[in-house]
Amino acid sequence: MLKGVIAMDKVRIGIVGIGNMGRAHARYLLDKKVANAELTAICDSDPEKLHWATQAFGDTIRCYQKYDEMISSGVIDGVLIVAPHYDHSPLAIKAFKKGLHVLTEKPAGVYTKQVREMNDAAEKCGKIFGIMYNQRTNPVYQKLRDLIKSGELGDLKRTNWILTNWYRPQSYYDSGGWRATWEGEGGGVLINQVPHQLDLWQWICGMPVKVRSFCQFGKYHNIEVEDDVTAYVEYENGATGVFVTSTGDAPGTNRLEVTGTMGKAVIENDTLTFWRNRMSERVFNEDFKGGFGFPECWKCEIPVSGDNRQHEGITENWVNAILKGSSLLAPGTEGINGLIISNAIHLSTWIDDWVHIPFDEELFLEKLMEKIKTSTFKKLKNKAVTFSVDGTH
Amino acid sequence: MLKGVIAMDKVRIGIVGIGNMGRAHARYLLDKKVANAELTAICDSDPEKLHWATQAFGDTIRCYQKYDEMISSGVIDGVLIVAPHYDHSPLAIKAFKKGLHVLTEKPAGVYTKQVREMNDAAEKCGKIFGIMYNQRTNPVYQKLRDLIKSGELGDLKRTNWILTNWYRPQSYYDSGGWRATWEGEGGGVLINQVPHQLDLWQWICGMPVKVRSFCQFGKYHNIEVEDDVTAYVEYENGATGVFVTSTGDAPGTNRLEVTGTMGKAVIENDTLTFWRNRMSERVFNEDFKGGFGFPECWKCEIPVSGDNRQHEGITENWVNAILKGSSLLAPGTEGINGLIISNAIHLSTWIDDWVHIPFDEELFLEKLMEKIKTSTFKKLKNKAVTFSVDGTH
Numbered sequence: 001m002l003k004g005v006i007a008m009d010k011v012r013i014g015i016v017g018i019g020n021m022g023r024a025h026a027r028y029l030l031d032k033k034v035a036n037a038e039l040t041a042i043c044d045s046d047p048e049k050l051h052w053a054t055q056a057f058g059d060t061i062r063c064y065q066k067y068d069e070m071i072s073s074g075v076i077d078g079v080l081i082v083a084p085h086y087d088h089s090p091l092a093i094k095a096f097k098k099g100l101h102v103l104t105e106k107p108a109g110v111y112t113k114q115v116r117e118m119n120d121a122a123e124k125c126g127k128i129f130g131i132m133y134n135q136r137t138n139p140v141y142q143k144l145r146d147l148i149k150s151g152e153l154g155d156l157k158r159t160n161w162i163l164t165n166w167y168r169p170q171s172y173y174d175s176g177g178w179r180a181t182w183e184g185e186g187g188g189v190l191i192n193q194v195p196h197q198l199d200l201w202q203w204i205c206g207m208p209v210k211v212r213s214f215c216q217f218g219k220y221h222n223i224e225v226e227d228d229v230t231a232y233v234e235y236e237n238g239a240t241g242v243f244v245t246s247t248g249d250a251p252g253t254n255r256l257e258v259t260g261t262m263g264k265a266v267i268e269n270d271t272l273t274f275w276r277n278r279m280s281e282r283v284f285n286e287d288f289k290g291g292f293g294f295p296e297c298w299k300c301e302i303p304v305s306g307d308n309r310q311h312e313g314i315t316e317n318w319v320n321a322i323l324k325g326s327s328l329l330a331p332g333t334e335g336i337n338g339l340i341i342s343n344a345i346h347l348s349t350w351i352d353d354w355v356h357i358p359f360d361e362e363l364f365l366e367k368l369m370e371k372i373k374t375s376t377f378k379k380l381k382n383k384a385v386t387f388s389v390d391g392t393h
Numbered sequence: 394m395l396k397g398v399i400a401m402d403k404v405r406i407g408i409v410g411i412g413n414m415g416r417a418h419a420r421y422l423l424d425k426k427v428a429n430a431e432l433t434a435i436c437d438s439d440p441e442k443l444h445w446a447t448q449a450f451g452d453t454i455r456c457y458q459k460y461d462e463m464i465s466s467g468v469i470d471g472v473l474i475v476a477p478h479y480d481h482s483p484l485a486i487k488a489f490k491k492g493l494h495v496l497t498e499k500p501a502g503v504y505t506k507q508v509r510e511m512n513d514a515a516e517k518c519g520k521i522f523g524i525m526y527n528q529r530t531n532p533v534y535q536k537l538r539d540l541i542k543s544g545e546l547g548d549l550k551r552t553n554w555i556l557t558n559w560y561r562p563q564s565y566y567d568s569g570g571w572r573a574t575w576e577g578e579g580g581g582v583l584i585n586q587v588p589h590q591l592d593l594w595q596w597i598c599g600m601p602v603k604v605r606s607f608c609q610f611g612k613y614h615n616i617e618v619e620d621d622v623t624a625y626v627e628y629e630n631g632a633t634g635v636f637v638t639s640t641g642d643a644p645g646t647n648r649l650e651v652t653g654t655m656g657k658a659v660i661e662n663d664t665l666t667f668w669r670n671r672m673s674e675r676v677f678n679e680d681f682k683g684g685f686g687f688p689e690c691w692k693c694e695i696p697v698s699g700d701n702r703q704h705e706g707i708t709e710n711w712v713n714a715i716l717k718g719s720s721l722l723a724p725g726t727e728g729i730n731g732l733i734i735s736n737a738i739h740l741s742t743w744i745d746d747w748v749h750i751p752f753d754e755e756l757f758l759e760k761l762m763e764k765i766k767t768s769t770f771k772k773l774k775n776k777a778v779t780f781s782v783d784g785t786h
Contacts, residue, residue, distance in 0.1 A: 157641070
């Protein structure tokens with residue numbers, strides 16, 4: 001029998017954290033949108049939220065205020081972790097120790113050291129470990145990855161992602177005391193909004209080897225963490241990349257351009273266009289004697305098909321990995337890659353210098369702890385608010 | 394009588410430098426594409442090129458091997474400088490001293506110190522001084538500038554120019570011994586191809602106050618200067634910007650995005666689209682209480698009209714300034730702005746650090762001279778080749 005496959009016909013899931021996103025996960029599970037999955041338990045340390053869950057979901061779901069009780073209850077086969085970022089790793093490690101499968105929300109954690117411990121625990125326990133990189137279900141990104149992995153784009157020359165469509169107004173940040181603080185989240189747009197795209201960036205284009213970045217903190221909002229980021233990276237083969245993101249731009253842009261020796265691919269407005277060189281630019285460069293000229297290039301509209309099932313898709317993929325041993329689209333252990341880029345971007349700004357990957361993880365943690373310790377930011381004492389997350393990620 | 398206006402009905406022009414671009418200028422002047430302008434003289438130190446010019450243009454045009462003779466000849470009212478970059482400033486200064494009007498090709502010079510001397514000479518002499526920033530005649534850039542100057546885009550937040558459509562194959566670089574050397578050109582794509590867009594960038598968005606850049610030298614070609622550049626800038630109000638250029642990408646991109654508090658404008662494929670916020674994002678940010686939401690935004694296709702007469706347009710505008718006292722679209726003294734950005738981008742890479750504007754011009758010059766002195770680059774000993782520049786800038 002394959003690793004993680006056990007004789008059962010459905011996976012009983014417990015959700016830890018029943019705020020905005022936890023509720024969204026609970027709803028599609030209760031609506032039976034994911035085959036062979038059953039929501040059997042919910043855990044939240046906040047009694048009011050638990051009370052709300054009982055009212056909303058009925059008493060067939062077991063409610064726990066203590067995580068340890070839920071994972072020892074015997075009513076779940078796996079946990080879906082929708083807790084604050086810092087808690088992802090410790091909660092996952094506890095679950096693995098109880099022999100449970102784990103699907104964690106992004107980010108994998110706040111700092112890589114923590115995530116390495118989680119990955120080690122997953123490895124030792126042998127259970128199915130997934131991460132909610134629900135943008136990996138988007139066929140347009142899958143197709144671009146396919147185009148690169150197949151070699152049809154040639155050798156990588158340049159990547160450029162303008163990803164500024166993560167707009168958030170001040171009321172979003174005021175809605176929870178943990179939001180957008182070093183202590184509560186460990187970062188801003190990098191750690192909350194763009195982990196998906198940092199993951200896709202490396203999933204599609206590979207990991208950079210050095211980073212020089214420019215974060216601006218509390219630029220557009222009354223927060224202490226970054227809400228505006230420009231990062232420059234270089235890859236092992238000398239290719240360059242730019243990643244721009246913000247929660248302050250309205251309207252924003254989501255445009256990913258990847259250039260290789262065989263042409264250029266652009267994803268914008270959920271369509272993929274490939275400007276395909278008939279011959280490699282590198283060959284043309286050497287052979288063409290006319291001074292001014294270009295390789296012949298064909299504009300190709302690349303067909304993209306398949307559902308983009310997002311959260312449901314990732315959860316179902318994880319459930320199938322548990323029940324049928326099928327491969328994970330977003331293995332939990334890959335969560336560290338996007339976080340490495342995220343941490344490197346923070347660190348580069350903090351030290352105002354290059355960060356080479358692998359970077360000094362102790363230094364990052366030291367700097368992060370310093371931010372927490374020296375924080376003078378006073379949150380508005382608003383009551384925590386739960387918004388609908390329909391249409392967000 | 395207005396400054397520079399003299400009683401004459403046409404401007405007699407002498408061109409210095411009759412290579413690729415010089416020939417293009419000569420042709421449209423001979424074809425009478427520019428009203429009230431007459432090509433009366435040509436100067437080139439290369440006897441073969443002069444011979445070619447006599448054959449091609451006939452003997453009504455005076456040919457000079459020595460620039461001093463041409464500017465003392467009495468047969469010209471103004472010079473069009475199409476010489477190597479380092480010579481722009483000294484040639485212009487000589488012409489001003491003879492009381493001639495000057496229209497210089499871009500770049501204004503190779504280093505700002507040199508250009509300041511040229512600007513001083515122009516100021517003292519009071520003659521009409523223009524620069525061949527022929528992209529300023531493009532109505533689509535004029536319109537974007539108008540949109541910003543009128544305040545309709547609001548306060549600047551972000552600029553992003555991906556300008557990688559300056560592809561050049563190796564044969565281009567092999568076609569002249571001066572090309573793409575520190576001694577011959579003083580730089581690569583920054584000094585030869587993109588001065589136009591560095592000018593437009595500052596003309597439209599204003600000057601940055603600090604620059605952190607990443608040039609790669611001889612990355613895609615057998616040259617010693619930069620052929621791949623990524624630059625990050627910040628403006629006085631904290632807005633950020635990115636400028637990416639290369640002569641190694643095929644096919645390239647030319648996409649300028651400018652974001653302000655009132656929305657976002659994008660120029661791509663020679664069209665201007667404005668995503669217009671109905672209210673300022675800054676006001677929405679404070680007033681909206683729903684957590685997730687955006688200012689109402691209208692996608693506006695901005696009409697752009699008018700001819701883009703490029704080189705002919707700039708020459709005619711300069712001629713009209715001489716004859717009629719009309720204002721210059723591209724005053725020569727503004728040439729220094731794009732060069733400041735260009736020099737700052739070089740310097741930032743050389744010192745691997747931030748460059749604040751105004752920067753240390755002596756340091757830049759010192760570093761440039763060091764590059765020239767320590768150059769070990771050996772050019773292929775090809776005969777100089779003259780290509781057609783139809784369709785290039």
